[in-house]
Amino acid sequence: MRALDTTEVARLAGVPASTLRFYEEKGLIASVGRRGLRRLFEPAVLERLALIALGRAAGFSLDEIASMFTPDGQPSIDREMLLAKAKELDRTIARLQAMRDGLQHAAACTAPSHMECPTFRRILQAAASGAVGGRTTRKRGRLPDR
Structure with missing residues (x-):
C-alpha cells in the first residue's frame, strides 16, 4: 500500500496536521519520508493514531501512551x-x-x-x-x- 501524506493522514485520522507534527516530535509516530514539503506515513500510522486517541480519551498522558509501544512501534500495553x-x-x-x-x-x-x-x-x-x-x-x- 502506498504511503500517505500529512494531509491524508490528518483527514483520515480526524486530527490537525499540527498534531501529527507534535506526535512525531514526541516520538509517538514516525514519518517514512517526504513528498515535497509534506511528510509521508505508512498506512499503519492510522491504527497507531487510533490507539493514541483511545489513550487520550481514557486520560493517559502522552508519556504514558508512548510507554505502550515497543521501540519498533508495536503496541505493548501494560495491563496493570x-x-x-x-x-x-x-x-x-x-x-x-x-x-x-x-x-x-x-x-x-x-x-x-x-x-x-x-x-x-x-x-x-x-x-x-x-x-x-x-x-x-x-x-x-x-x-x-x-
Missing part, C-alpha cells in the same frame, strides 16, 4: 496500568455522581435559601475541605450522604 486507570476513572465517576446528586438536590431544595439547607451546607463543607472538585484524594471524594 490499564487496571490502575480504570480504578482512577471509577473514583472520578463516583465524585462526579456525588456532585451531580448534590446539584440536583440544591436545585430542588425547598429551604428558603440554600444556606439554610443542611445538605447544601454539607456540600459547602466538602468543597472547602477539597473533597469535591479536582482536589480529591483517594480516601476523600464523596459528598456526605443526605
Whole structure:
C-alpha cells in the first residue's frame, strides 16, 4: 500500500496536521519520508493514531501512551496500568455522581435559601475541605450522604 501524506493522514485520522507534527516530535509516530514539503506515513500510522486517541480519551498522558509501544512501534500495553486507570476513572465517576446528586438536590431544595439547607451546607463543607472538585484524594471524594 502506498504511503500517505500529512494531509491524508490528518483527514483520515480526524486530527490537525499540527498534531501529527507534535506526535512525531514526541516520538509517538514516525514519518517514512517526504513528498515535497509534506511528510509521508505508512498506512499503519492510522491504527497507531487510533490507539493514541483511545489513550487520550481514557486520560493517559502522552508519556504514558508512548510507554505502550515497543521501540519498533508495536503496541505493548501494560495491563496493570490499564487496571490502575480504570480504578482512577471509577473514583472520578463516583465524585462526579456525588456532585451531580448534590446539584440536583440544591436545585430542588425547598429551604428558603440554600444556606439554610443542611445538605447544601454539607456540600459547602466538602468543597472547602477539597473533597469535591479536582482536589480529591483517594480516601476523600464523596459528598456526605443526605
